[in-house]
Amino acid sequence: MSIFRDASDYRLRLRSGCSCGAHESQAAHDAAPVSGDNQIRRVVEGAILRAMFPQDEARRNFLRTVGASTAMAAISSIFPIAAATEVFAQGAKPERTDIKVGFIPITCATPIIMAAPMGFYSKHGLNVSVDKAAGWAVIRDKTINKEYDAAHMLSPMPLAISLGIGSNPVPYTIPAIENINGQAITLAMKHKDKRDPKQWKGFKLAVPFDYSMHNYLLRYYLAENGIDPDADIQIRSVPPPEMVANLRAENIDGFLAPDPVNQRAVFDGVGFIHLLSKELWDGHPCCAFAASREFVTQTPNTYAALLRAIIEATAYASKAENRKQIAEAIAPANYLNQPVTVVEQVLTGTYADGLGGVKRMPDRVDFDPFPWESFAVWILTQMKRWGQLKGDIDYQAVAKQVFLATDATRLMKEAGLTPPTTTTKTFSIMGKPFDASKPDDYLKSFAIKRG
Amino acid sequence: MMTNNAGRSYVVTALIAFAFLLAWHIGVQTTSSGGPPLDPEYAKLMGATATTGKSPMPGPLDVGAKLAEHLSQPFYDKGPNDKGIGIQLAWSVLRVAMGYGLAVLVAIPLGFLIGMSPMMNRALDPFIQLLKPVSPLAWMPLALYTIKDSGKSAIFVIFICSIWPMLINTAFGVASVRKEWLNVARTLEVGPFRRAFTVILPAAAPTIVTGMRISIGIAWLVIVAAEMLVGGTGIGYFVWNEWNNLSITNVIIAILVIGVVGMILDQALARVGRAVTFPE
Incomplete structure (x- = not known):
């Protein structure tokens, strides 16, 4: 190995210019x-x-x-x-090795799922059983009941659970984000000429859950186009597995959904992909790896081992050359239960758009574990914007308590990855910049909002 | 004459089944898509429904082939979320047995008490009438929240949904035992326990078993809904998982299997019912 000089080499200068001592600077x-x-x-x-x-x-x-x-x-x-x-x-020996992790069968859960068949959990001495759950409310209740030690959740969910919105307040955490991008707006075939959202008045659109990035992104997109998401159209919460069936039955006109639901609608000739979520906000978080604060503090070694496995799996999944192999590992009935070609189109980004074209977007979905605190702040502003969250809150404090950026930094370093040096960053959504230090000003700048 | 009639009914059953399968087979034949030919690269990424105009509804031959595949290895276990149909059925039957067993243990003694006291009958009636029509899925969130265990919640939901017909029928059966028989027992100075077991129980047994038969039907209906919700194992989970994959073939197979098992459970109790009936 030439990339890393031998630590036992006598020529090695102990106090060289870098922190590990192996490099010149x-x-x-x-x-x-x-x-x-x-x-x-x-x-x-x-x-x-x-x-x-x-x-x-x-x-x-x-x-x-x-x-x-x-x-x-x-x-x-x-x-x-x-x-x-x-x-x-x-690391230190895990307090217990038999762990149950819940997931919803969508490609967002890729790192959590693939870590089982591809041996990332066992490498860290854990015997993890990944269990498929029927919906977000079930996964929330099963995790609160401690049937699952940790779970795949939509990233706004731990914030909502911690704040007690839609459930009893239980301190929850996001040790790692799963995926960024990877969602899409799919419309029924009969709307293939209505590509402008201004023509969508009276539509019934579906999102996976009330507390989801999908809900906030769809509302944001509609509002930017002058459509009031509560008055002009109807947004319904429909579990991902039921979306394609509902689209075929014309119960809904379209959805902003996680994959493979979008690609499956195309595969079955039911809908077409209107736009990818990365076109709204490139690099937006979607799903997260979530655990209760109790799990994190009471079994710190198990938590660290689990998180290390997830972070390594996420890093593996982010490499384009591994995607085909991952698609084959997670498509069978035990995990996503989808045709391999559908999963492969999602992960490789070479996909049929439903209108007769083949698109190539290698970054259609990407995997990045770092839980930026500014993501949490943005989600909180949208919760307030749409009336889910009432009254004043301390955005930064909630973000810090739920998004465990410091732990992720430490474990990413240990896994040989390069974590970012800060825990907040600025980004822009549909061209509008967001500054996490001024959430209230940001909220005031929207014309369409509740309350 | 009797056997001749029975024979004829079998022939009619077979004819109806055949006609149904034939109509089904013809109904799902591929309709050729008249559209322009597709770009081959695009076609490769699409499903058969979109490219060849194949009906999304499987035909009876597809279902038969898939059924044979399931039955050839009913007990495979490929991880926590993919098990053979035999294992899934066994889980469902086990859950039903536990929930239903608990319901029997509670409903029959309680029904006896209610039936023997007209006052209690009237006092408890509003509660029974209120709780009886509640759907199993409405109980689920409450059960998950209070019991804090999805497996036990499923059993609880079966329990709470299958208890009512048994309770009502037991109470009704006990209350409508002929006055003459009770009077005879009283004249012979039979003690209350002996009266309950040797006079009332045999007299009310046919009604009680009818209640049990209605309840097992309900329990079997509930299990599918409950398992679709909690996930993990069971035939309800199988349906949900195949729905997720939009595999109508497997959903039809599940419907068939659920029907067969339900029929077996029902017939078993019908047999018990015949054993306890008495001519008057």
């Missing part, structure tokens, strides 16, 4: 690609050597005399380096 360190296992082994070997020979001089002499590989071989005969490496890689 901090810039070189940041730029260097990392590989998990090898890096961990080097770190462990280095630590053992330094512990055995606290004096720099003595260690260098020893290594110079016998050679690095012989030295390590000699040490490993008396010290179980392999075991130590494994322990280090796994």
Whole structure:
């Protein structure tokens, strides 16, 4: 391995310019690609050597005399380096290993699902059973009842649960976001000439849940186009599996839904994809990996192991070259229960749009675990905008309590990834910038809002 | 003459079934799509319904083939969310047995008490009438919230939905035991327990069993709805999972299987009913 210099190399300067000591400068360190296992082994070997020979001089002499590989071989005969490496890689031992994680069969849950068949959970010493749940309300109740230790939720849900909107207040957290982008507006075939939202008055549109990015994005999109989402059209909450059947039965005119629902509607010739959610807000969060604060604080090692597995799976899923393999792993009946080609079109971004064209959008869906606190603030502003949340709240405090950005930073570093250095960022939705430090001004700037 | 009639009814049944299957088969034949030919790359990404105009409704042959596939390996287990249809049925029957068993244990003694006291009958009647027509799905959120366990909630919902017909029928059966028989028992100075077990129970048994038969039908109806909601295992979950996949073939198979099991449960209680009937 040439990307990472051998920690036992005697020529190594202990105080080089970077934090790990292996690079010429901090810039070189940041730029260097990392590989998990090898890096961990080097770190462990280095630590053992330094512990055995606290004096720099003595260690260098020893290594110079016998050679690095012989030295390590000699040490490993008396010290179980392999075991130590494994322990280090796994972190502290999880308090319990049998874990149940709930999910809804949509591609947003990809990292949570694929971590089971592709061995990310078992790598961290966990025996995770991923259980399919019938709807968002069920997954919420089962997680609150502790039947699930953690679950796949829509990212606004933990905020709503923590604030006690639509349920009893239970402190909830989002240790990691699952996916960004990856949603779409699909309309019934009969509306293929009505591509302007201004023509949509009187439509019945569906979203998966009241507390969903889908609901907020659809409302935002309609309102920007001068349509009042409560007065001019009807928005219904319909569980994703029932959406295509309802679209076929003409109960609804369209939906802003998670995939594979959109692609499935196209696959069956029922609807066409009007636009992808990334065209509204590129990089918006959608679903999240959620756990109760109790789980996080009472079984910290289990939580850390689980989160590490999820973060690694998310990183794996974000690479385009792995997507085909993932599609095959998650399409069977045990997980999404969809034709492989539908899942593949969603994940690879080469898809049929339902109108006879083939589109290529490699970033149709992406996976990024970092729970930006500014995402939470934006969601809270929309909850207030549409009257779900009444009265004044401390946006930043709620965001910090629910979106565990600091933990994600730490664990992403341990997994050999590069986390962002801040926990907030600015972004723009349909060209309108959002500044998380001025949520009330942002809210005031909208013409169409409730209350 | 009797056997001849029965034989003829079988022939009619078979004819109706055949006519139905034939109509079904013809009804779902592919309608050729008259549209312009599709770009091959696009066609590859689309389903058969959209490209060849194949009806989304499967024909009887598709269903038959799929059914044979399910029956050839009914007990496979490919992880927590994908199990064979035999395992799913076993789960459902187990849940029904537990919920229904509990309902029997509560409804029959309680029905006896209500039936023996006209005052209690009138006092409890409003509650029974109010709770009886409540749909199983309406109980579910309440059960999940209070019991805090989805498996137990499903059993509770079966319990609460199947208890009413049994309760009402038991009370009615007990209340309408002939006065003469009770008077005879009184003349012979029979104790209350002996009167309950040797006079009232046999006299009310046919009505009680009829109530039980209605209840098992309801319990079996409820289980599908309850399992669709809580997910995990059971034939209701199977229906939901296949709906999710828009696989009408599997949904039809599930309907068939649910019907067959329901019929078996009903016939079992009908047999019990015949065993306890007496000529007057």
